Amino acid sequence: MPPTFADRLLADLEARGLLPPAQAAALAAYERQRPFSLHYELRALLYLGITLLSGGLGVLIYQNIERIGHGVVVAGIAALMAACLAYAARHRPAFTWGVAPSPGLLPEYLLLLGCLLFLVLEGYLQAQYQLFGTRFGLAAALPTALFFGIAYGFDHRGVLSMAVTALASWVGVSIAPLAAYAQNDYATLSGPAAVLGLGLGGLGLWSDLTNHKRHFAFAYLSLGGNLALVALTAALFLGPAQTGVPRWVALPVLLATCAGLAWYARRTQSYLFLLMGAVFGYVAFSYLCFEVLGFIDGVALGLLYFPLTAAGVVVFLVNMKRILRIVPRR
Amino acid sequence: MRLQAYNPAWALHAAVRAAATRWQRQGLLVDGQHAAIDAAYPLDCYQPAWLLRAVLFFFTVLGCAAAAAFCALPLLNSSYSDAGLTAWLLLLAAGFLLVLELIITSSRPYHAGYDNAILYAAVLALLGLGVQAQLAVGGAGTLAGPRLAPFLLYGIAVLGAATVRYADLLAAALVFAAALALAANLALQTAAGPALLPFVAMLFAAGAAAVVHRLARGPHYFYYRTCRQTVKALALATFYLGGNYLVVREGNAALSHLPFAPQIPFAPLFYALTALIPLAYLYYGLRRHDRLVLIMGLLAVAFSVFTLRYYRALLPPAVAAALAGALLLAVAAAALRYLGTPRHGLTAAADDEAVPLFNLESLVVAQYNVPGQVPAAGFQFGGGDSGGGGATGQF
Numbered sequence: 001m002p003p004t005f006a007d008r009l010l011a012d013l014e015a016r017g018l019l020p021p022a023q024a025a026a027l028a029a030y031e032r033q034r035p036f037s038l039h040y041e042l043r044a045l046l047y048l049g050i051t052l053l054s055g056g057l058g059v060l061i062y063q064n065i066e067r068i069g070h071g072v073v074v075a076g077i078a079a080l081m082a083a084c085l086a087y088a089a090r091h092r093p094a095f096t097w098g099v100a101p102s103p104g105l106l107p108e109y110l111l112l113l114g115c116l117l118f119l120v121l122e123g124y125l126q127a128q129y130q131l132f133g134t135r136f137g138l139a140a141a142l143p144t145a146l147f148f149g150i151a152y153g154f155d156h157r158g159v160l161s162m163a164v165t166a167l168a169s170w171v172g173v174s175i176a177p178l179a180a181y182a183q184n185d186y187a188t189l190s191g192p193a194a195v196l197g198l199g200l201g202g203l204g205l206w207s208d209l210t211n212h213k214r215h216f217a218f219a220y221l222s223l224g225g226n227l228a229l230v231a232l233t234a235a236l237f238l239g240p241a242q243t244g245v246p247r248w249v250a251l252p253v254l255l256a257t258c259a260g261l262a263w264y265a266r267r268t269q270s271y272l273f274l275l276m277g278a279v280f281g282y283v284a285f286s287y288l289c290f291e292v293l294g295f296i297d298g299v300a301l302g303l304l305y306f307p308l309t310a311a312g313v314v315v316f317l318v319n320m321k322r323i324l325r326i327v328p329r330r
Numbered sequence: 331m332r333l334q335a336y337n338p339a340w341a342l343h344a345a346v347r348a349a350a351t352r353w354q355r356q357g358l359l360v361d362g363q364h365a366a367i368d369a370a371y372p373l374d375c376y377q378p379a380w381l382l383r384a385v386l387f388f389f390t391v392l393g394c395a396a397a398a399a400f401c402a403l404p405l406l407n408s409s410y411s412d413a414g415l416t417a418w419l420l421l422l423a424a425g426f427l428l429v430l431e432l433i434i435t436s437s438r439p440y441h442a443g444y445d446n447a448i449l450y451a452a453v454l455a456l457l458g459l460g461v462q463a464q465l466a467v468g469g470a471g472t473l474a475g476p477r478l479a480p481f482l483l484y485g486i487a488v489l490g491a492a493t494v495r496y497a498d499l500l501a502a503a504l505v506f507a508a509a510l511a512l513a514a515n516l517a518l519q520t521a522a523g524p525a526l527l528p529f530v531a532m533l534f535a536a537g538a539a540a541v542v543h544r545l546a547r548g549p550h551y552f553y554y555r556t557c558r559q560t561v562k563a564l565a566l567a568t569f570y571l572g573g574n575y576l577v578v579r580e581g582n583a584a585l586s587h588l589p590f591a592p593q594i595p596f597a598p599l600f601y602a603l604t605a606l607i608p609l610a611y612l613y614y615g616l617r618r619h620d621r622l623v624l625i626m627g628l629l630a631v632a633f634s635v636f637t638l639r640y641y642r643a644l645l646p647p648a649v650a651a652a653l654a655g656a657l658l659l660a661v662a663a664a665a666l667r668y669l670g671t672p673r674h675g676l677t678a679a680a681d682d683e684a685v686p687l688f689n690l691e692s693l694v695v696a697q698y699n700v701p702g703q704v705p706a707a708g709f710q711f712g713g714g715d716s717g718g719g720g721a722t723g724q725f
Contacts (some may be wrong), residue, residue, distance in 0.1 A: 008551060009349050012342065018367055027358060035672035036619040039680040041628065042666050049658030056652025065646065271378070275385050282389075303400040310393030314386055314444050318376060318437060 006031035070128050077121045084114030092154055097212050100155035112158045115147060119162075140170035152213065160219050164200060168227070171196050175227050186234035190243040193231035194250075198257070200224025205264070222272060225261055229280040232257065236287055254284045274320060282313055334553055335434050335495045336375070341552035343371040375440035386443035394451040397501075398422055414461070419458045426452035446498065453492050453501065460484045473511070474518035474585075482512040493557055502557035506564045510534055524585055525595065531572035539565040559622060566611065566626040573603030576637040604634050616676065 003011070007028060014024040039206050061068060088111035093100035102108065122139065125131040132139040148164030150156065168175035173193045184193060204220030207213050232254040235245040261277035264270075286309065332338075347368060354364040378386070402418055430448045439445040464481045469475040485508045492501040510531065517523040517530040542558045543567065571577045578600050583591035594600065608630035615624025635654075645653070669678035 005345070006349065009346050010685065013346065016370055018363070018370055023360075030358065033675075035675050035677035035679075036616070036621075037677055037680060038669060039678060041624065042662050042678055045628075045662040046666070049655045049660075049662055051655065052651045053655030053659055056648045056650070056655055059648035060652060088534065115662075229642055241494075271382055275381060278423055279385065285525070303396050303403070304397030307393045307400060310389045310396065313389045314393070317382060317389075318439070318442070318444070 004031075070124075074121065074124060074128075077117055077124065081114050081117035081121060084110040084117065086113060088154065095153060096155070099215055101262050102127065108158075111150070111154055111156055115150065115162055117144075118146065119143060137170060138167055144170055151216075155213075157216065157219055160216055161223065164219065164223050168196060173227065173231075175223050184231075186231060187238055187242045189236040190231045190238070190250075191245050194228050194235065194245070194253070196225045197226070197228025197231060200252075201228060201257075201260075208264075208268070217268075218270075221261075221264065222276075225257070225273065225276055228257055229254065229276060233280060233283055236284070251284060251288065254280065258284065275317075278313065278317060278320075282309070285309075333494060334497065334550065335431065336553075338550055338553040339439075339441050340373065340375045341497075341555065343373050343607045345552055346371045346374060375438045376442050378442060383443035383724065384440075387447045390444040390447035391451075394426065394447060398451070398455075401425075402457065412466070415462060419455045419462070421457070423452050423455035426455065441498070445496075446500075449492060449496055449498055451486060452502070456488045457485060460488070473515060474523070475515075476519060478515050479512060482508050482515065486512070497553050497557055499556050499560040503564060506538060506561050509538070510568060518585075524582065525582050527576045527581075527585070527598075528572045532569050535565040535569035539569070563622055563626060566623060567629075570607045570611070570626070570630045570633075571599060573607055574633065574637060575600040575604045576633075576640055604637055608634050619675065624666060 010024045010031075011026050013019045019027070020087060041127065061073060065073070088103075088107045091103035093103055122131075123144065126139060143164060144166040147159050147166055151160035157305035165175055171192050173189050173196065175196075186193065200220050201224040204217040204224060204257050207220065209218035232245075232250050235243045235250040236247060236254065240246045258277040258281035261273045262281075265272075265274035265277065286305075289305070341576065350364055350367040350371075353359050359367075375384075401421060426448050430452065431687075433439065433445060433448070460481055463484075464477070467477065469477070476636060489501045489505045489508065492498055493505055513530055513534045516529055517660060520526075523530075537560060542561050545554065546558060575594075575597070579591050579594050582594055598626055608627050611623050611627030612629055614620065615622075615627050639650070644650070666678045669676055671677075
């Protein structure tokens with residue numbers, strides 16, 4: 001049998017005199033007898049089982065709705081939601097502006113499930129009974145208020161993301177990281193989306209700087225920053241005729257947002273915000289060079305611009321630890 | 331000059347440091363040993379987090395594409411010529427390789443995204459030369475045709491050289507794929523080829539696995555570890571799919587250009603292979619503590635279930651999903667409970683080697699749990715889906 005991975009490591013360490021032979025032998029025995037972890041595999045199977053079961057049951061209920069009746073389904077969802085929220089409420093940690101101690105995995109999951117069931121229930125009531133009629137604002141404001149209250153009261157970041165999403169849908173935009181690119185009609189929504197994004201970013205900064213739920217800042221800044229950057233970039237390219245946002249507003253605000261994200265990235269030593277700032281900053285800078293200043297003319301010069309600036313971005317990103325004095329979080 | 335472009339010590343040093351951190355956490359090292367190991371195994375290469383690697387890769391691809399287009403201007407803008415195209419591809423390949431070597435020696439990236447991108451650009455240019463030569467003799471033809479083999483051999487040579495020098499896993503995977511295509515091509519040129527193709531694929535996969543196993547004894551164990559794992563995963567998949575009833579039956583029909591897929595010869599043999607290979611993978615993976623084999627076994631089980639349902643659907647989909655889900659839930663929950671205390675060398679507890687990728691929890695929740703959709707004209711509630719729980723277990 002060829003030597004295993006651990007055997008090779010230990011042999012090298014022993015050969016360099018960094019481990020005494022007895023300790024190396026003990027470590028080798030430990031590595032051989034260490035149980036094999038099925039943690040992620042079993043959890044994956046568990047989630048797959050839950051998904052299949054709930055999906056299958058959902059389709060079965062849908063197929064037999066005439067026999068079951070809508071009232072029973074609504075009552076079932078409501079009872080399940082109430083049970084989840086009641087269980088979570090029983091394990092609620094005391095309120096603090098800092099990080100509350102975790103009540104455990106189960107109450108946290110059930111709180112999230114309860115909030116999801118609230119949305120299901122609300123959607124069901126609207127689809128079946130037109131509970132809100134055409135007052136869509138109310139339909140979005142209700143979960144917004146509820147989820148913000150739960151997120152702060154129960155100190156739950158997952159519910160906070162749902163609250164931010166509900167708030168965005170109240171304004172009329174999708175804020176989910178990928179949907180922010182694909183689903184929004186920026187011809188009409190650039191302005192509101194940018195204001196919402198910047199507002200959320202500001203809220204995140206306030207949380208962080210004044211230490212009010214500092215651990216919520218990441219969700220606010222990542223979701224809000226992403227939305228603001230996408231909306232401002234769209235405003236830049238679509239122009240004021242469509243979006244109503246003048247370019248002389250969009251471009252400086254976009255560049256300032258990128259700079260702000262880079263500053264925040266340096267403060268919190270986070271790669272994500274720096275990358276957001278760098279990527280959108282590059283787009284804005286290229287726009288500035290081509291459209292506003294117009295000094296790049298001709299195909300050859302244009303083709304030279306991209307290799308040179310792309311190389312510039314790569315050099316910046318590779319050396320950003322030194323440039324911004326960032327120590328990456330391990 | 332060394333055969334390996336990157337310092338082969340980096341892979342060893344990274345592995346030792348990770349193991350030492352784990353031993354330290356479990357209290358298996360005495361005071362000062364961890365620091366001494368870290369000092370003796372320095373890691374002076376650059377390999378950032380995966381997100382940054384992806385961005386670096388993207389920008390380098392952009393730069394390489396624009397640079398290639400810029401170089402094409404003087405060579406190709408007057409009129410197209412074969413010699414001009416060859417010169418352009420050669421220039422690109424040589425230029426990218428030179429830049430890659432210079433960057434590796436100067437800024438010491440180690441599969442950091444941008445070095446991968448430059449390597450792929452150079453390999454693409456070299457493969458482009460092969461495509462040009464192939465087009466000159468009338469194209470590659472079909473998988474069964476005699477003209478494909480030289481091109482595949484050329485591709486294996488280029489990609490093999492890239493694998494040996496840069497230990498790139500995509501190049502290694504493509505070597506495997508090209509060699510498999512070559513084996514199929516040679517088999518299909520014989521009279522019994524189509525009937526024997528499944529066995530050729532399985533034999534090839536077994537051979538590739540044996541080669542990988544053999545290479546693990548040689549030097550540079552750590553440098554090529556990810557490449558070996560990649561080829562091993564592909565060999566396991568090929569071995570299973572080569573014996574899978576659905577793949578063989580539908581593949582046979584596709585190769586013979588039949589409008590429907592008739593029953594195949596040796597059908598019972600393929601039933602048995604479809605059922606038994608996944609179980610064998612699972613058994614081996616659990617027994618030998620080999621996560622790669624275990625995961626391939628789980629995927630193979632899923633595909634075998636799909637194969638069975640494709641030809642013999644025993645229950646309506648909703649009932650089958652609900653029953654299977656309930657069964658899976660029960661089995662997984664029972665296994666989690668049973669293995670709460672380690673038994674038979676297995677445990678349900680987290681292996682502390684597994685570090686969460688990134689704090690993406692809030693983004694993932696926001697992405698997959700869309701509450702009210704954006705109100706639009708004629709908007710109705712109830713159309714959207716709420717997705718899965720989306721939680722990662724990392725609260």
